[in-house]
Amino acid sequence: MDDLMLWGRLRKGDHGALREMYTDHVVNLENYARKFTSDNVLIEDTIHDIFVQIWNQKERLGNTDSIIKYLCVTLRREIIRRISKAQKVTELKNQEGLDADFSISIEDILISEETKDDHHKKLKKALDTLSSRQREAIYLRYYEEMDYEEICEIMEINYQSVRNLISKGVTDLRKYLTPAIFFVTMFF
Amino acid sequence: MENKDLHDFKQELIENEAFIRWVKSDFVYDNEHWSQFVDDNMDQMDDINAAIGFVRNLSFVEIDEIDKDKLWQRIDASTEFGRSIVLKPKERSIMKYIIGIAAAACLIFMFVYRLGFSGITDVQTGIAQYMTEKLPDGSSVRMNANTQIKYNLRKWDTNREISLSGLAFFEVSKGSKFTVITDKGVVTVLGTSFSVDTRNDNFEVVCKTGKVSVKSSESTEVVLNPGDMARLNSGKLQLESNDGGNGHQIHWLEGMYTFENKTISEVIVELESQYDIHVKLEKEMDKLQYTGFFKKGNLEEALKSIFWPLQLQYRIEGKNVYITK
Numbered sequence: 001m002d003d004l005m006l007w008g009r010l011r012k013g014d015h016g017a018l019r020e021m022y023t024d025h026v027v028n029l030e031n032y033a034r035k036f037t038s039d040n041v042l043i044e045d046t047i048h049d050i051f052v053q054i055w056n057q058k059e060r061l062g063n064t065d066s067i068i069k070y071l072c073v074t075l076r077r078e079i080i081r082r083i084s085k086a087q088k089v090t091e092l093k094n095q096e097g098l099d100a101d102f103s104i105s106i107e108d109i110l111i112s113e114e115t116k117d118d119h120h121k122k123l124k125k126a127l128d129t130l131s132s133r134q135r136e137a138i139y140l141r142y143y144e145e146m147d148y149e150e151i152c153e154i155m156e157i158n159y160q161s162v163r164n165l166i167s168k169g170v171t172d173l174r175k176y177l178t179p180a181i182f183f184v185t186m187f188f
Numbered sequence: 189m190e191n192k193d194l195h196d197f198k199q200e201l202i203e204n205e206a207f208i209r210w211v212k213s214d215f216v217y218d219n220e221h222w223s224q225f226v227d228d229n230m231d232q233m234d235d236i237n238a239a240i241g242f243v244r245n246l247s248f249v250e251i252d253e254i255d256k257d258k259l260w261q262r263i264d265a266s267t268e269f270g271r272s273i274v275l276k277p278k279e280r281s282i283m284k285y286i287i288g289i290a291a292a293a294c295l296i297f298m299f300v301y302r303l304g305f306s307g308i309t310d311v312q313t314g315i316a317q318y319m320t321e322k323l324p325d326g327s328s329v330r331m332n333a334n335t336q337i338k339y340n341l342r343k344w345d346t347n348r349e350i351s352l353s354g355l356a357f358f359e360v361s362k363g364s365k366f367t368v369i370t371d372k373g374v375v376t377v378l379g380t381s382f383s384v385d386t387r388n389d390n391f392e393v394v395c396k397t398g399k400v401s402v403k404s405s406e407s408t409e410v411v412l413n414p415g416d417m418a419r420l421n422s423g424k425l426q427l428e429s430n431d432g433g434n435g436h437q438i439h440w441l442e443g444m445y446t447f448e449n450k451t452i453s454e455v456i457v458e459l460e461s462q463y464d465i466h467v468k469l470e471k472e473m474d475k476l477q478y479t480g481f482f483k484k485g486n487l488e489e490a491l492k493s494i495f496w497p498l499q500l501q502y503r504i505e506g507k508n509v510y511i512t513k
Contacts, residue, residue, distance in 0.1 A: 004353070
Protein backbone atom coordinates (compact mmCIF):
# COMPACT_ATOMS: atom_id res chain seq x y z
CA MET A 1 0.00 0.00 0.00
CA ASP A 2 2.82 2.39 0.82
CA ASP A 3 4.50 1.44 -2.41
CA LEU A 4 1.28 2.06 -4.29
CA MET A 5 0.98 5.56 -2.87
CA LEU A 6 4.62 6.40 -3.44
CA TRP A 7 4.29 5.22 -7.02
CA GLY A 8 1.15 7.33 -7.43
CA ARG A 9 2.96 10.39 -6.17
CA LEU A 10 5.80 9.77 -8.58
CA ARG A 11 3.42 9.51 -11.51
CA LYS A 12 1.98 12.87 -10.58
CA GLY A 13 5.43 14.40 -10.89
CA ASP A 14 6.38 14.49 -7.22
CA HIS A 15 10.15 14.52 -7.24
CA GLY A 16 10.26 13.79 -3.52
CA ALA A 17 8.79 10.37 -4.31
CA LEU A 18 11.74 9.58 -6.57
CA ARG A 19 14.08 10.60 -3.79
CA GLU A 20 12.29 8.32 -1.31
CA MET A 21 12.47 5.41 -3.71
CA TYR A 22 16.16 6.02 -4.16
CA THR A 23 16.88 6.24 -0.44
CA ASP A 24 14.82 3.14 0.35
CA HIS A 25 16.32 0.85 -2.23
CA VAL A 26 19.71 2.04 -3.44
CA VAL A 27 21.66 -0.24 -1.10
CA ASN A 28 19.70 -3.28 -2.23
CA LEU A 29 20.19 -2.34 -5.85
CA GLU A 30 23.91 -1.87 -5.37
CA ASN A 31 24.20 -5.26 -3.71
CA TYR A 32 22.15 -7.00 -6.36
CA ALA A 33 24.09 -5.37 -9.19
CA ARG A 34 27.37 -6.26 -7.51
CA LYS A 35 26.61 -9.94 -7.89
CA PHE A 36 26.75 -9.43 -11.65
CA THR A 37 29.74 -7.15 -11.79
CA SER A 38 32.34 -5.59 -9.56
CA ASP A 39 32.63 -2.55 -11.78
CA ASN A 40 31.54 0.38 -9.61
CA VAL A 41 31.27 2.77 -12.52
CA LEU A 42 28.96 0.41 -14.37
CA ILE A 43 26.83 -0.07 -11.25
CA GLU A 44 26.56 3.66 -10.64
CA ASP A 45 25.76 4.44 -14.26
CA THR A 46 23.09 1.78 -14.42
CA ILE A 47 21.39 2.89 -11.22
CA HIS A 48 21.56 6.50 -12.40
CA ASP A 49 20.04 5.66 -15.76
CA ILE A 50 17.26 3.58 -14.23
CA PHE A 51 16.07 6.36 -11.97
CA VAL A 52 16.33 8.94 -14.74
CA GLN A 53 14.40 6.64 -17.07
CA ILE A 54 11.68 6.08 -14.47
CA TRP A 55 11.40 9.83 -14.04
CA ASN A 56 11.24 10.55 -17.74
CA GLN A 57 8.59 7.90 -18.32
CA LYS A 58 6.59 8.47 -15.17
CA GLU A 59 3.41 9.39 -17.01
CA ARG A 60 3.54 6.15 -18.95
CA LEU A 61 4.44 3.84 -16.09
CA GLY A 62 2.12 1.02 -15.16
CA ASN A 63 1.38 0.43 -11.54
CA THR A 64 3.35 -1.81 -9.27
CA ASP A 65 2.64 -3.34 -5.90
CA SER A 66 6.32 -3.64 -5.13
CA ILE A 67 8.79 -0.95 -6.04
CA ILE A 68 11.82 -3.05 -5.18
CA LYS A 69 10.58 -5.74 -7.54
CA TYR A 70 10.11 -3.21 -10.32
CA LEU A 71 13.57 -1.79 -9.72
CA CYS A 72 15.19 -5.23 -9.60
CA VAL A 73 13.60 -6.29 -12.89
CA THR A 74 14.78 -3.12 -14.59
CA LEU A 75 18.23 -3.23 -13.05
CA ARG A 76 18.73 -6.87 -13.98
CA ARG A 77 17.77 -6.37 -17.62
CA GLU A 78 19.84 -3.26 -17.93
CA ILE A 79 22.97 -4.59 -16.28
CA ILE A 80 22.91 -7.87 -18.20
CA ARG A 81 22.43 -5.94 -21.42
CA ARG A 82 25.41 -3.73 -20.69
CA ILE A 83 27.68 -6.52 -19.56
CA SER A 84 26.80 -8.61 -22.61
CA LYS A 85 27.49 -5.66 -24.85
CA ALA A 86 30.86 -5.09 -23.25
CA GLN A 87 31.66 -8.77 -23.59
CA LYS A 88 30.80 -8.68 -27.27
CA VAL A 89 33.11 -5.77 -27.84
CA THR A 90 36.08 -7.33 -26.11
CA GLU A 91 35.16 -10.77 -27.44
CA LEU A 92 35.35 -12.21 -23.98
CA LYS A 93 32.25 -14.32 -24.31
CA ASN A 94 31.47 -16.34 -21.28
CA GLN A 95 30.53 -19.96 -21.64
CA GLU A 96 26.91 -19.58 -20.70
CA GLY A 97 26.38 -17.43 -23.73
CA LEU A 98 25.88 -13.74 -23.30
CA ASP A 99 24.17 -13.96 -19.94
CA ALA A 100 26.09 -12.23 -17.23
CA ASP A 101 27.28 -14.48 -14.46
CA PHE A 102 25.72 -14.08 -11.06
CA SER A 103 28.39 -14.81 -8.53
CA ILE A 104 28.29 -15.11 -4.80
CA SER A 105 31.69 -15.36 -3.24
CA ILE A 106 32.37 -16.83 0.14
CA GLU A 107 33.03 -13.30 1.36
CA ASP A 108 29.50 -12.31 0.45
CA ILE A 109 28.04 -14.57 3.07
CA LEU A 110 27.93 -13.77 6.73
CA ILE A 111 29.33 -16.88 8.25
CA SER A 112 28.97 -17.66 11.89
CA GLU A 113 32.03 -18.59 13.91
CA GLU A 114 31.06 -22.25 14.01
CA THR A 115 30.83 -22.53 10.29
CA LYS A 116 34.00 -20.68 9.52
CA ASP A 117 36.68 -23.22 10.28
CA ASP A 118 34.98 -26.47 9.41
CA HIS A 119 33.10 -25.66 6.33
CA HIS A 120 34.75 -22.69 4.75
CA LYS A 121 36.32 -24.55 1.89
CA LYS A 122 33.41 -26.89 1.36
CA LEU A 123 30.97 -24.01 1.29
CA LYS A 124 33.09 -22.21 -1.24
CA LYS A 125 33.08 -25.33 -3.35
CA ALA A 126 29.34 -25.72 -2.99
CA LEU A 127 28.78 -22.12 -4.06
CA ASP A 128 30.98 -22.68 -7.07
CA THR A 129 29.08 -25.76 -8.14
CA LEU A 130 25.77 -23.87 -8.13
CA SER A 131 24.72 -22.42 -11.45
CA SER A 132 24.54 -18.70 -11.91
CA ARG A 133 20.74 -18.85 -11.89
CA GLN A 134 20.65 -20.95 -8.74
CA ARG A 135 22.82 -18.43 -6.95
CA GLU A 136 20.64 -15.59 -8.12
CA ALA A 137 17.39 -17.25 -7.09
CA ILE A 138 18.84 -18.09 -3.69
CA TYR A 139 20.11 -14.57 -3.28
CA LEU A 140 16.72 -13.03 -4.07
CA ARG A 141 15.03 -15.47 -1.74
CA TYR A 142 17.33 -15.19 1.26
CA TYR A 143 18.62 -11.65 0.92
CA GLU A 144 15.77 -9.71 -0.66
CA GLU A 145 13.27 -12.08 0.99
CA MET A 146 11.18 -12.24 -2.13
CA ASP A 147 8.52 -14.84 -2.77
CA TYR A 148 8.57 -17.30 -5.65
CA GLU A 149 6.28 -15.21 -7.80
CA GLU A 150 8.38 -12.10 -7.44
CA ILE A 151 11.49 -14.06 -8.32
CA CYS A 152 9.69 -15.43 -11.41
CA GLU A 153 9.00 -11.91 -12.59
CA ILE A 154 12.48 -10.65 -11.94
CA MET A 155 14.34 -13.57 -13.49
CA GLU A 156 11.72 -13.94 -16.21
CA ILE A 157 11.35 -17.68 -15.77
CA ASN A 158 8.37 -19.74 -14.68
CA TYR A 159 7.29 -20.64 -11.18
CA GLN A 160 8.36 -24.26 -11.26
CA SER A 161 11.82 -23.33 -12.52
CA VAL A 162 12.30 -20.96 -9.60
CA ARG A 163 11.15 -23.62 -7.17
CA ASN A 164 13.57 -26.10 -8.68
CA LEU A 165 16.48 -23.67 -8.71
CA ILE A 166 16.03 -22.85 -5.04
CA SER A 167 15.22 -26.35 -3.97
CA LYS A 168 18.20 -27.87 -5.68
CA GLY A 169 20.52 -25.07 -4.62
CA VAL A 170 19.47 -25.26 -1.02
CA THR A 171 19.94 -29.03 -0.94
CA ASP A 172 23.51 -28.55 -2.15
CA LEU A 173 24.28 -25.79 0.31
CA ARG A 174 22.59 -27.45 3.25
CA LYS A 175 25.41 -29.82 3.92
CA TYR A 176 27.70 -26.92 4.70
CA LEU A 177 25.36 -24.45 6.30
CA THR A 178 23.63 -26.28 9.08
CA PRO A 179 25.54 -26.08 12.31
CA ALA A 180 23.49 -27.27 15.24
CA ILE A 181 22.64 -24.05 16.97
CA PHE A 182 19.74 -24.37 19.33
CA PHE A 183 18.09 -21.03 18.83
CA VAL A 184 14.54 -22.03 19.39
CA THR A 185 15.10 -23.56 22.75
CA MET A 186 15.99 -20.12 24.05
CA PHE A 187 12.39 -19.05 23.71
CA PHE A 188 10.90 -21.48 26.16
CA MET B 189 4.30 -26.29 1.61
CA GLU B 190 3.55 -28.42 -1.42
CA ASN B 191 5.46 -31.29 -3.00
CA LYS B 192 5.47 -33.24 0.21
CA ASP B 193 7.00 -36.32 -1.35
CA LEU B 194 9.96 -34.51 -2.78
CA HIS B 195 10.90 -32.54 0.29
CA ASP B 196 11.71 -33.49 3.78
CA PHE B 197 10.50 -31.47 6.72
CA LYS B 198 13.70 -29.48 7.09
CA GLN B 199 13.84 -28.56 3.45
CA GLU B 200 10.22 -27.48 3.45
CA LEU B 201 10.94 -25.08 6.26
CA ILE B 202 14.06 -23.72 4.63
CA GLU B 203 12.10 -22.87 1.51
CA ASN B 204 9.02 -21.51 3.25
CA GLU B 205 8.85 -17.76 2.79
CA ALA B 206 6.96 -17.11 6.02
CA PHE B 207 9.54 -19.13 7.89
CA ILE B 208 12.38 -17.18 6.27
CA ARG B 209 10.72 -13.93 7.18
CA TRP B 210 10.24 -15.06 10.78
CA VAL B 211 13.90 -16.06 11.17
CA LYS B 212 15.23 -13.00 9.36
CA SER B 213 13.13 -10.68 11.50
CA ASP B 214 14.84 -12.13 14.58
CA PHE B 215 11.72 -14.08 15.44
CA VAL B 216 9.46 -11.04 15.56
CA TYR B 217 7.37 -11.30 12.41
CA ASP B 218 4.32 -13.53 12.96
CA ASN B 219 5.98 -15.00 16.04
CA GLU B 220 2.67 -16.16 17.50
CA HIS B 221 2.13 -18.56 14.64
CA TRP B 222 5.66 -19.90 14.64
CA SER B 223 5.91 -20.32 18.40
CA GLN B 224 2.79 -22.43 18.12
CA PHE B 225 4.33 -24.30 15.23
CA VAL B 226 7.41 -25.06 17.31
CA ASP B 227 5.22 -26.23 20.19
CA ASP B 228 3.30 -28.51 17.87
CA ASN B 229 6.43 -30.00 16.40
CA MET B 230 8.58 -30.55 19.45
CA ASP B 231 9.52 -33.99 18.18
CA GLN B 232 11.13 -32.40 15.13
CA MET B 233 13.11 -29.88 17.13
CA ASP B 234 16.42 -30.84 15.58
CA ASP B 235 15.15 -30.26 12.09
CA ILE B 236 13.64 -26.92 13.08
CA ASN B 237 16.87 -25.80 14.65
CA ALA B 238 18.83 -26.91 11.64
CA ALA B 239 16.47 -24.99 9.35
CA ILE B 240 16.82 -21.89 11.50
CA GLY B 241 20.58 -22.31 11.47
CA PHE B 242 20.57 -22.57 7.70
CA VAL B 243 18.47 -19.49 7.10
CA ARG B 244 20.44 -17.48 9.63
CA ASN B 245 23.70 -18.55 8.12
CA LEU B 246 22.64 -17.78 4.61
CA SER B 247 22.78 -14.07 5.30
CA PHE B 248 24.56 -11.85 2.92
CA VAL B 249 27.16 -9.25 3.69
CA GLU B 250 25.90 -5.84 2.71
CA ILE B 251 28.34 -3.90 0.61
CA ASP B 252 28.12 -0.14 0.63
CA GLU B 253 30.85 1.14 -1.62
CA ILE B 254 29.08 3.61 -3.82
CA ASP B 255 28.77 7.16 -2.57
CA LYS B 256 24.99 7.34 -2.33
CA ASP B 257 24.76 11.11 -1.88
CA LYS B 258 26.93 11.79 -4.87
CA LEU B 259 24.98 9.38 -7.03
CA TRP B 260 21.74 11.03 -5.94
CA GLN B 261 23.10 14.45 -6.88
CA ARG B 262 23.76 13.09 -10.34
CA ILE B 263 20.24 11.68 -10.59
CA ASP B 264 18.80 14.86 -9.17
CA ALA B 265 20.58 16.94 -11.80
CA SER B 266 19.41 14.64 -14.59
CA THR B 267 15.77 14.79 -13.54
CA GLU B 268 15.23 18.51 -13.44
CA PHE B 269 12.47 18.51 -15.99
CA GLY B 270 8.94 17.36 -15.45
CA ARG B 271 8.66 18.19 -11.78
CA SER B 272 5.11 19.01 -10.87
CA ILE B 273 4.24 22.66 -10.75
CA VAL B 274 1.02 24.24 -9.58
CA LEU B 275 -1.00 25.14 -12.62
CA LYS B 276 -2.34 28.64 -12.75
CA PRO B 277 -6.10 28.74 -13.15
CA LYS B 278 -7.10 29.11 -16.79
CA GLU B 279 -10.31 29.73 -18.62
CA ARG B 280 -12.90 27.04 -18.11
CA SER B 281 -13.00 26.01 -21.75
CA ILE B 282 -9.28 25.27 -21.73
CA MET B 283 -9.61 23.29 -18.52
CA LYS B 284 -12.41 21.25 -20.06
CA TYR B 285 -10.16 20.50 -22.98
CA ILE B 286 -7.38 19.41 -20.65
CA ILE B 287 -9.74 17.28 -18.60
CA GLY B 288 -10.96 15.73 -21.83
CA ILE B 289 -7.45 14.76 -22.82
CA ALA B 290 -6.76 13.50 -19.33
CA ALA B 291 -9.91 11.40 -19.38
CA ALA B 292 -9.01 9.97 -22.76
CA ALA B 293 -5.49 9.24 -21.58
CA CYS B 294 -6.96 7.65 -18.50
CA LEU B 295 -9.18 5.38 -20.57
CA ILE B 296 -6.32 4.37 -22.82
CA PHE B 297 -4.16 3.74 -19.81
CA MET B 298 -6.84 1.61 -18.18
CA PHE B 299 -7.32 -0.34 -21.36
CA VAL B 300 -3.62 -0.95 -21.80
CA TYR B 301 -3.29 -1.78 -18.18
CA ARG B 302 -6.00 -4.39 -18.28
CA LEU B 303 -4.04 -6.17 -20.96
CA GLY B 304 -0.88 -6.09 -18.88
CA PHE B 305 0.96 -9.16 -17.69
CA SER B 306 0.31 -8.91 -14.02
CA GLY B 307 -3.48 -8.76 -14.22
CA ILE B 308 -3.46 -5.87 -11.76
CA THR B 309 -6.18 -3.37 -12.53
CA ASP B 310 -5.61 0.14 -11.33
CA VAL B 311 -8.33 2.77 -11.48
CA GLN B 312 -7.94 6.35 -10.41
CA THR B 313 -10.22 9.38 -10.33
CA GLY B 314 -9.10 13.01 -10.33
CA ILE B 315 -10.66 16.20 -9.03
CA ALA B 316 -14.42 16.39 -9.52
CA GLN B 317 -14.40 12.97 -11.19
CA TYR B 318 -16.73 10.15 -10.26
CA MET B 319 -16.49 6.65 -11.53
CA THR B 320 -18.22 3.35 -10.92
CA GLU B 321 -16.02 0.33 -11.36
CA LYS B 322 -17.72 -2.99 -12.01
CA LEU B 323 -15.81 -5.92 -10.61
CA PRO B 324 -15.77 -9.32 -12.37
CA ASP B 325 -18.20 -10.88 -9.87
CA GLY B 326 -20.82 -8.16 -10.33
CA SER B 327 -19.78 -6.22 -7.25
CA SER B 328 -19.35 -2.53 -7.81
CA VAL B 329 -17.26 0.31 -6.43
CA ARG B 330 -18.52 3.88 -6.62
CA MET B 331 -15.43 6.01 -6.44
CA ASN B 332 -15.54 9.61 -5.26
CA ALA B 333 -13.03 12.22 -6.48
CA ASN B 334 -9.28 11.70 -5.93
CA THR B 335 -9.65 8.03 -5.24
CA GLN B 336 -7.62 5.05 -6.32
CA ILE B 337 -8.42 1.35 -6.27
CA LYS B 338 -6.33 -1.59 -7.31
CA TYR B 339 -7.14 -5.26 -7.66
CA ASN B 340 -5.93 -8.35 -9.41
CA LEU B 341 -8.31 -9.18 -12.22
CA ARG B 342 -6.83 -12.61 -12.83
CA LYS B 343 -6.98 -13.74 -9.26
CA TRP B 344 -10.36 -12.18 -8.59
CA ASP B 345 -12.24 -15.49 -8.73
CA THR B 346 -10.23 -16.90 -5.85
CA ASN B 347 -9.21 -13.73 -4.10
CA ARG B 348 -11.64 -10.83 -3.76
CA GLU B 349 -9.13 -8.33 -2.49
CA ILE B 350 -8.99 -4.67 -3.40
CA SER B 351 -6.80 -1.86 -2.15
CA LEU B 352 -8.19 1.62 -1.70
CA SER B 353 -6.99 5.09 -1.05
CA GLY B 354 -9.65 7.78 -1.01
CA LEU B 355 -13.42 7.52 -0.63
CA ALA B 356 -15.58 4.83 -2.15
CA PHE B 357 -18.87 2.98 -1.71
CA PHE B 358 -18.86 -0.77 -2.20
CA GLU B 359 -21.76 -2.98 -3.19
CA VAL B 360 -20.57 -6.51 -2.78
CA SER B 361 -22.22 -9.49 -4.42
CA LYS B 362 -22.62 -12.53 -2.19
CA GLY B 363 -19.72 -14.91 -2.35
CA SER B 364 -16.38 -15.57 -0.76
CA LYS B 365 -14.62 -13.14 1.55
CA PHE B 366 -14.31 -9.64 0.13
CA THR B 367 -11.49 -7.55 1.54
CA VAL B 368 -10.73 -3.86 1.23
CA ILE B 369 -7.18 -3.02 2.20
CA THR B 370 -6.19 0.51 3.17
CA ASP B 371 -3.06 1.77 4.85
CA LYS B 372 -4.94 2.33 8.09
CA GLY B 373 -6.97 -0.84 8.29
CA VAL B 374 -8.74 -3.67 6.59
CA VAL B 375 -12.46 -4.17 5.95
CA THR B 376 -13.82 -7.66 5.46
CA VAL B 377 -17.30 -8.67 4.35
CA LEU B 378 -19.15 -11.52 2.69
CA GLY B 379 -21.90 -9.68 0.81
CA THR B 380 -23.09 -6.20 1.72
CA SER B 381 -22.72 -2.51 0.96
CA PHE B 382 -20.57 -0.01 2.79
CA SER B 383 -18.35 3.03 2.28
CA VAL B 384 -14.70 3.50 3.16
CA ASP B 385 -13.02 6.87 3.57
CA THR B 386 -9.25 7.19 3.94
CA ARG B 387 -8.88 10.82 2.94
CA ASN B 388 -7.42 13.58 5.16
CA ASP B 389 -5.80 10.99 7.37
CA ASN B 390 -9.25 9.59 8.21
CA PHE B 391 -10.31 6.01 8.33
CA GLU B 392 -14.09 5.86 8.40
CA VAL B 393 -16.26 2.93 7.45
CA VAL B 394 -20.04 3.17 7.27
CA CYS B 395 -22.12 0.03 6.82
CA LYS B 396 -25.29 0.38 4.75
CA THR B 397 -26.51 -3.21 4.52
CA GLY B 398 -25.29 -6.56 5.80
CA LYS B 399 -22.42 -7.00 8.22
CA VAL B 400 -18.94 -5.53 7.98
CA SER B 401 -15.81 -6.38 9.91
CA VAL B 402 -13.24 -3.61 10.30
CA LYS B 403 -9.72 -4.22 11.49
CA SER B 404 -7.20 -1.43 11.99
CA SER B 405 -3.46 -1.80 11.52
CA GLU B 406 -3.18 -2.00 15.31
CA SER B 407 -5.36 -5.08 14.90
CA THR B 408 -8.35 -4.06 16.97
CA GLU B 409 -11.52 -5.29 15.31
CA VAL B 410 -15.12 -4.08 15.33
CA VAL B 411 -18.18 -5.50 13.59
CA LEU B 412 -20.65 -3.09 12.01
CA ASN B 413 -24.37 -3.56 11.46
CA PRO B 414 -26.38 -1.36 9.08
CA GLY B 415 -26.13 2.31 10.07
CA ASP B 416 -23.04 1.74 12.22
CA MET B 417 -19.83 3.59 11.63
CA ALA B 418 -16.26 2.71 12.60
CA ARG B 419 -13.81 5.56 12.90
CA LEU B 420 -10.12 5.62 13.68
CA ASN B 421 -9.64 8.16 16.45
CA SER B 422 -6.09 8.89 17.63
CA GLY B 423 -4.97 5.42 16.70
CA LYS B 424 -7.96 3.60 18.15
CA LEU B 425 -10.81 2.11 16.23
CA GLN B 426 -14.13 3.30 17.64
CA LEU B 427 -17.59 2.02 16.96
CA GLU B 428 -20.33 4.63 16.61
CA SER B 429 -23.42 2.50 16.62
CA ASN B 430 -26.76 3.03 14.98
CA ASP B 431 -28.49 3.67 18.33
CA GLY B 432 -31.84 2.63 16.93
CA GLY B 433 -32.14 5.96 15.15
CA ASN B 434 -31.61 6.56 11.49
CA GLY B 435 -27.99 5.59 11.82
CA HIS B 436 -25.08 6.96 9.89
CA GLN B 437 -25.93 7.81 6.33
CA ILE B 438 -23.62 7.76 3.38
CA HIS B 439 -24.66 11.20 2.24
CA TRP B 440 -22.21 11.57 -0.58
CA LEU B 441 -24.05 8.88 -2.52
CA GLU B 442 -26.83 11.46 -2.82
CA GLY B 443 -24.29 14.18 -3.68
CA MET B 444 -24.43 15.63 -0.18
CA TYR B 445 -21.39 16.32 1.98
CA THR B 446 -22.11 16.65 5.68
CA PHE B 447 -19.85 17.92 8.44
CA GLU B 448 -20.04 17.92 12.17
CA ASN B 449 -17.73 20.28 14.04
CA LYS B 450 -15.13 20.11 11.31
CA THR B 451 -12.59 22.85 10.73
CA ILE B 452 -13.27 25.01 7.72
CA SER B 453 -10.03 23.74 6.11
CA GLU B 454 -11.38 20.20 6.11
CA VAL B 455 -14.60 21.39 4.52
CA ILE B 456 -12.63 23.26 1.87
CA VAL B 457 -10.54 20.19 1.04
CA GLU B 458 -13.79 18.37 0.32
CA LEU B 459 -15.22 21.32 -1.63
CA GLU B 460 -12.09 21.59 -3.75
CA SER B 461 -12.16 17.92 -4.60
CA GLN B 462 -15.82 18.10 -5.65
CA TYR B 463 -15.58 21.37 -7.58
CA ASP B 464 -12.48 22.18 -9.52
CA ILE B 465 -11.71 25.39 -7.65
CA HIS B 466 -9.19 26.94 -5.28
CA VAL B 467 -10.53 28.57 -2.14
CA LYS B 468 -8.47 31.38 -0.66
CA LEU B 469 -9.10 32.17 2.97
CA GLU B 470 -8.04 35.21 4.92
CA LYS B 471 -5.77 34.89 7.91
CA GLU B 472 -7.01 32.90 10.87
CA MET B 473 -10.20 31.86 9.14
CA ASP B 474 -9.02 28.25 8.97
CA LYS B 475 -9.67 27.76 12.66
CA LEU B 476 -13.42 28.27 12.26
CA GLN B 477 -15.62 25.27 12.94
CA TYR B 478 -18.42 24.22 10.66
CA THR B 479 -21.47 22.03 11.06
CA GLY B 480 -23.72 21.57 8.07
CA PHE B 481 -23.61 20.31 4.51
CA PHE B 482 -23.12 21.31 0.92
CA LYS B 483 -24.38 19.68 -2.26
CA LYS B 484 -22.66 18.72 -5.42
CA GLY B 485 -23.79 20.30 -8.67
CA ASN B 486 -24.15 23.99 -7.98
CA LEU B 487 -21.04 25.84 -6.83
CA GLU B 488 -22.85 29.05 -5.81
CA GLU B 489 -25.31 27.13 -3.67
CA ALA B 490 -22.56 25.06 -2.12
CA LEU B 491 -20.57 28.17 -1.25
CA LYS B 492 -23.66 29.80 0.18
CA SER B 493 -24.46 26.84 2.40
CA ILE B 494 -20.96 26.78 3.84
CA PHE B 495 -20.08 30.43 4.23
CA TRP B 496 -23.42 32.09 4.89
CA PRO B 497 -23.82 30.45 8.33
CA LEU B 498 -20.30 31.56 9.19
CA GLN B 499 -21.16 35.13 8.15
CA LEU B 500 -18.48 35.22 5.50
CA GLN B 501 -18.62 36.58 1.95
CA TYR B 502 -17.37 34.78 -1.12
CA ARG B 503 -16.30 36.06 -4.51
CA ILE B 504 -15.74 33.78 -7.53
CA GLU B 505 -13.04 34.79 -10.00
CA GLY B 506 -12.43 32.13 -12.61
CA LYS B 507 -11.30 29.10 -10.71
CA ASN B 508 -10.48 31.02 -7.55
CA VAL B 509 -12.88 31.68 -4.74
CA TYR B 510 -11.98 34.45 -2.31
CA ILE B 511 -13.47 34.43 1.16
CA THR B 512 -13.77 37.71 3.06
CA LYS B 513 -15.43 38.96 6.21
